[in-house]
Amino acid sequence: MKKVVPLQNLINQFERLPGIGHKSAQRLAFHVLSMNEKEVQAFADALTEAHSKIHRCEKCCDLTDEQFCPICDDPARDSSTICVVEDSRDVMAFERTHEYNGVYHVLHGVISPLNGVGPEDITVKELLARLSDTNVKEVIMATNPTAEGEATAIFIARLIKPMGIEVSRLAYGVPVGADLEYADEFTLLKAIEGRKKI
Amino acid sequence: MKKVVPLQNLINQFERLPGIGHKSAQRLAFHVLSMNEKEVQAFADALTEAHSKIHRCEKCCDLTDEQFCPICDDPARDSSTICVVEDSRDVMAFERTHEYNGVYHVLHGVISPLNGVGPEDITVKELLARLSDTNVKEVIMATNPTAEGEATAIFIARLIKPMGIEVSRLAYGVPVGADLEYADEFTLLKAIEGRKKI
Numbered sequence: 510m511k512k513v514v515p516l517q518n519l520i521n522q523f524e525r526l527p528g529i530g531h532k533s534a535q536r537l538a539f540h541v542l543s544m545n546e547k548e549v550q551a552f553a554d555a556l557t558e559a560h561s562k563i564h565r566c567e568k569c570c571d572l573t574d575e576q577f578c579p580i581c582d583d584p585a586r587d588s589s590t591i592c593v594v595e596d597s598r599d600v601m602a603f604e605r606t607h608e609y610n611g612v613y614h615v616l617h618g619v620i621s622p623l624n625g626v627g628p629e630d631i632t633v634k635e636l637l638a639r640l641s642d643t644n645v646k647e648v649i650m651a652t653n654p655t656a657e658g659e660a661t662a663i664f665i666a667r668l669i670k671p672m673g674i675e676v677s678r679l680a681y682g683v684p685v686g687a688d689l690e691y692a693d694e695f696t697l698l699k700a701i702e703g704r705k706k707i
Numbered sequence: 708m709k710k711v712v713p714l715q716n717l718i719n720q721f722e723r724l725p726g727i728g729h730k731s732a733q734r735l736a737f738h739v740l741s742m743n744e745k746e747v748q749a750f751a752d753a754l755t756e757a758h759s760k761i762h763r764c765e766k767c768c769d770l771t772d773e774q775f776c777p778i779c780d781d782p783a784r785d786s787s788t789i790c791v792v793e794d795s796r797d798v799m800a801f802e803r804t805h806e807y808n809g810v811y812h813v814l815h816g817v818i819s820p821l822n823g824v825g826p827e828d829i830t831v832k833e834l835l836a837r838l839s840d841t842n843v844k845e846v847i848m849a850t851n852p853t854a855e856g857e858a859t860a861i862f863i864a865r866l867i868k869p870m871g872i873e874v875s876r877l878a879y880g881v882p883v884g885a886d887l888e889y890a891d892e893f894t895l896l897k898a899i900e901g902r903k904k905i
Contacts, residue, residue: 515772519757522750527738528731535796540725541754542761542770549758552720553751556739559717560747563740572740574713598733 516542568639570615570632572597580604580612587611589646593636593665595619595653603651611649614639619652619661633665640672647675654681714740766837768813768830770795778802778810785809787844791834791863793817793851801849809847812837817850817859831863838870845873852879 516538523534541549565571566578569591573579580586580600590611594600600613616631640648648669652658666676681699683692692700714736721732739747763769764776767789771777778784778798788809792798798811814829838846846867850856864874879897881890890898 513761513771513777515753515757515760516770518753522753526735528734533726535799536726537724538757539794539796541758544758546758549754553754555713555717555720556747556751556754559713559736560739560742560744562713563711572714573711579711596737598737601733 565615565617569613570617570635571600571613572615585610589644590649591636591639591645591647592649592651593662594651595658595661599651599653611647614648616652616661619655619657620664621657628664631661633668636665637668640669640674645674647677650676650678654679763813763815767811768815768833769798769811770813783808787842788847789834789837789843789845790847790849791860792849793856793859797849797851809845812846814850814859817853817855818862819855826862829859831866834863835866838867838872843872845875848874848876852877 519538519541520531520534523529523537524531526534529537541552544552562574563572564574566573566576566581568577568581571578571580575582581588587610591614592603592609592611593614593616594603595616595618597615600615603609603613614632614636616633616636618626618631620626620628620631639645648666650662650666652662662678666678669676680703681696682703683689683696683700689697717736717739718729718732721727721735722729724732727735739750742750760772761770762772764771764774764779766775766779769776769778773780779786785808789812790801790807790809791812791814792801793814793816795813798813801807801811812830812834814831814834816824816829818824818826818829837843846864848860848864850860860876864876867874878901879894880901881887881894881898887895
């Protein structure tokens with residue numbers, strides 16, 4: 510069967526997005542056809558605009574459309590504490606706690622020799638330059654609790670410690686609201702090791 | 708926290724699509740940022756192009772970017788049999804069988820008094836005009852096997868029968884590969900009623 514080219518194009522475009530299968534791509538494409546012209550234009554503009562305007566913050570490497578990101582730009586934030594995360598989504602996750610008042614540093618990845626990602630491929634150099642320039646008291650390593658995240662945290666901590674800056678790591682333990690029965694043994698072990706007096 | 712406007716815009720646009728929650732919208736937006744400029748432009752163009760170029764086929768009301776859809780335009784298709792479906796996705800589903808060689812008529816909805824959809828809101832008029840103009844021998848009512856799909860099929864069948872055209876309805880029964888244990892009683896009843904000699 511000959512296909513309707515513009516429709517097939519749109520379905521293909523949606524199908525290339527992560528987590529979108531053929532059926533979902535079809536549904537999204539038909540939804541776009543049911544939108545009005547202004548809405549479709551707004552969607553298309555949002556795509557190109559986000560892509561062209563967004564770049565890395567000159568301080569923390571998080572994504573922004575200005576020279577510095579809103580967090581680095583906020584004088585109320587405590588710039589003497591830097592939370593080092595893997596990517597921008599982690600910044601959003603910490604910001605949702607509404608409690609952390611320090612700043613961030615976004616690595617844009619983790620060191621992963623198996624995938625050919627070395628320290629020079631993530632923003633380690635930018636972090637070190639930032640630490641030597643400014644008055645930072647503590648760096649919190651908040652990479653993911655995976656083997657690669659852990660290795661990256663230890664690698665960076667070793668580089669920072671000689672600078673006389675305190676380095677800490679996120680606490681391991683059982684997640685709030687979880688069922689102990691389903692916790693894996695490593696998490697339980699870490700939770701026992703890290704137990705606190707009450 | 709002040710947000711990065713172009714990024715937030717893009718996340719909001721994805722979030723408005725059906726079946727996309729906030730987390731997925733975030734993931735899709737970050738994926739777009741990781742695409743190269745050409746890919747993003749192609750995506751944006753696919754959106755606006757599909758929306759501006761696609762309209763209904765003048766014969767069958769299916770979606771196309773030309774006067775007639777590829778199926779109506781194909782001289783090898785048997786135009787004396789019309790399969791009446793609810794929307795374009797149903798056409799795609801039947802085409803995947805690679806067996807049906809007739810043409811289609813897309814209703815773009817079903818009659819649903821509860822949702823304020825009457826016969827004049829779907830393409831019943833276009834179907835009747837088409838039947839009186841051309842030499843159609845059989846109309847297959849292939850609306851969904853739901854209460855509304857069934858009612859729509861019966862409504863349209865009553866209009867067509869006086870024209871001396873044969874009207875049929877999709878067979879009801881147990882789906883191929885299904886487990887009888889989990890079939891609902893209506894489906895089983897229909898399967899027994901429609902049993903065939905072997």
